[in-house]
Amino acid sequence: MLTELPNIQELPRQNASQVKNKWADMVRLVRQSGSVAVTNHSAVEMVLVDxxxxxxxxxxxxxxxxxxxxxxxxxxxxxxxxxxxxxxxxxxxxxxxxxxxxxxxxxxxxxxxxx
Incomplete structure (x- = not known):
């Protein structure tokens, strides 16, 4: 019953600037992969999920x-x-x-x- 989620280290990564500047690309990536880790200075700060x-x-x-x-x-x-x-x-x-x-x-x- 529990939703299987990938390990945070296995998620596709995008830095915060890419998220801000290429939002449409981020939306497509989240739809394809289910979730994307957003990084700031190489550290994961949040995860976007559909x-x-x-x-x-x-x-x-x-x-x-x-x-x-x-x-x-x-x-x-x-x-x-x-x-x-x-x-x-x-x-x-x-x-x-x-x-x-x-x-x-x-x-x-x-x-x-x-x-």
Missing amino acids: AKTYQQLTEEIQAMKAREQTALDELTHRFNARLAVLQQPDASRKLDALLDAKGVLKKRPKAGASY
Whole structure:
């Protein structure tokens, strides 16, 4: 689903003066290659992309944000459920009983075919 983008070092390069002076040529180059690195003193300062690629990138970012929010909502729900258990009136008593047991079980653990 993610748009495959070339490494910035692999993009066709044009210096800023060429971009300014030959805009029509730049537009053709971007349409042909999908993106062009714009340099200033041999350092890439920005990348020009066509509108379709830009739209795909923004849609993918929105989808990732939605998935991230869904995961955060699920974690929040699970945290709140666990916190509610800890805030029950008998939680302190149960914790004290667990610590007092010092690892000794009251019942023998079950093991067998069902496990």
